[in-house]
Amino acid sequence: MATIGDVAQAAGVSRSTASYALSGKRAISADVRRRVEDAVRQLGYTPNAGARALATSQTMVIGLLAQFLEDEFAPAMLQYMLGVSNTARELGYDILLVSDADGTRALRRITDSRMVDGIVLLNVAERDERLPILRSAAQPGALVGLPADCSGVDVFDLDFEEAGRLMVDHLHRLGHREVALVSQPEHVIERGGAYVWRLQNAALEAATARGITLHTVSGSSRQPDVGRDLNALLDARPGVTGLLINNEAAAAALPTVLHDRGLTAPSDLSVVGRYSDEFARTFSLPYSSIESAPDRLGRMAVRQLVRRIEGEVAADEPHVVRFVTPELVDRGSTGVPRAA
Amino acid sequence: MATIGDVAQAAGVSRSTASYALSGKRAISADVRRRVEDAVRQLGYTPNAGARALATSQTMVIGLLAQFLEDEFAPAMLQYMLGVSNTARELGYDILLVSDADGTRALRRITDSRMVDGIVLLNVAERDERLPILRSAAQPGALVGLPADCSGVDVFDLDFEEAGRLMVDHLHRLGHREVALVSQPEHVIERGGAYVWRLQNAALEAATARGITLHTVSGSSRQPDVGRDLNALLDARPGVTGLLINNEAAAAALPTVLHDRGLTAPSDLSVVGRYSDEFARTFSLPYSSIESAPDRLGRMAVRQLVRRIEGEVAADEPHVVRFVTPELVDRGSTGVPRAA
């Protein structure tokens, strides 16, 4: 493999001159620059990443910590990962994918060894064990998901409170008076998946304010369990005219459940989900939904992270906590409730 | 951040001694070893990955090239990625995730710059553009998927020919005489997804040998298109008593389609798919299927790759092409055909 020394020799200049010619950090005559560039082409020179990292303390790699837990719907995670990965590449960074079960040890390993310039955390829990480690790391961090303590990191998340209100208001406006919300499994909440009750509490508040009834249940993250959960809900609450789904697995299972019961949306039941458009297309979900915008959140997180890495943000500039405003994508699955 | 120099100083020894004490590559007195280890703990020393990579020419990182194409079902890809990632970690390697649309440039970038010790390629096409680059790279490569030319790389794949025969034989033995095979979209085949016709050709041969009729169609990779494809097939071939599904999206769409038509497996129609058990659980697919074993394939690829990286395989030892024998997971979706 050619080194910069080989390039310099081929171009008849010193190593430092070759380096400057390539980086443009000092003035170099046109003639020398051309000779160096020719040598690079001819030798097929590519800088050694390790050597460069050592010299510059920059690896041009971002660590992506994603956990694939039993009780979360893996295909939904993938979209966040791709949002992060694509944006990182656009900005010149590669992605070190860390899917270790033990996120804390892994995080310490990659930050202490200086393998990465920054960290993106997915599946952030209310009080995430990885956060203290991230705060004490030398590299900046960006989260997708809202923890209790946002200090020292940049945070991006969907405004789940607003999402909850939006769902309730939408059905209320159409005339619904008794609706049900299907959330994630208890496990997810116990583990600190705060977004679940953030949406749920806001929905409950909105329902109270509007004077309508909102039943809440948690659904499993797997089929066929989640199908049973949905059926049980519909059996137990025959008066329900609208369904709010904050659970990807439940959304994916719903078409079959409704079909089995001979129900059609929106004529028999109005449905509003909370998932991405990409998700809806992949699983052909015909329900209107709050766009969860995983690509956008991933993009925002990486953008801000790179700004910090590259020092465009003063180190003492306060960290941001930014919410994406939820938007309802209308797929025609809601309407006025059937006559009681 | 503490360097090995700091450790050495704290332990009162030279840098080289500290290094040897930690690596164990030379004899070190128990006393010195203890002092060095204490210093490491006290200073929280972690070796700098870039420096180590520079010195040893080993990064302990494996590049994972995965493409997320419009016409492939993303959730299925994820399982291969996780198989690779988990095995790599077990063996002490991290994963550099490369999902660039332009796989060739990305591959050249990470190999030339020596960011990785080895490469795993997913979505391997019949004549994959990335292969020539991989062959000329200094690092070894392992593929999940079978290209036309396997030279210079280790190859792992499901035995799709055997899978095709197995599917046909299984239904033939139960008494079926007219069955249909739903494959991937034309696009996938055109792009070189050889596994599609490897399975299909073997299935056709087996059908001919057994004297039964096999209709073949390609299904879309998205819903609702793939649902239409399935309906069109069932409309056009009313005599079909068995369905073979080599298309994840079609498998995921099938429950709804069958339900809409008032059909039940296996009483009205026998169904055999080709997907992983994990996939079946995630989407609650009730069909017997050929296990596609993504985790096992990922694991095999990484194991062999690491053996090559670590020189346990002589450089001139021939590369392997290894097929996983398909196994039918019985989920009770096949039976004797309904009376004609």
Add this chain to the structure above:
DNA sequence: CTTCCGTTGCGAACCGGTTCGACTCTAACC
């Protein structure tokens, strides 16, 4: 004709590890 300055290139040091050769010291052997 000197002086000064901007341009351009070079040499050396440095980043933080690993590894080779050489040196010292002790114990064992003949």
Add this chain to the structure above:
DNA sequence: GGTTAGAGTCGAACCGGTTCGCAACGGAAG
């Protein structure tokens, strides 16, 4: 008692880049 083997440690070189300080050079200004 001298030789030798082996254990334990150190200094220096090296991996392949980047960057700082300095000097040579040429042209313009005085």
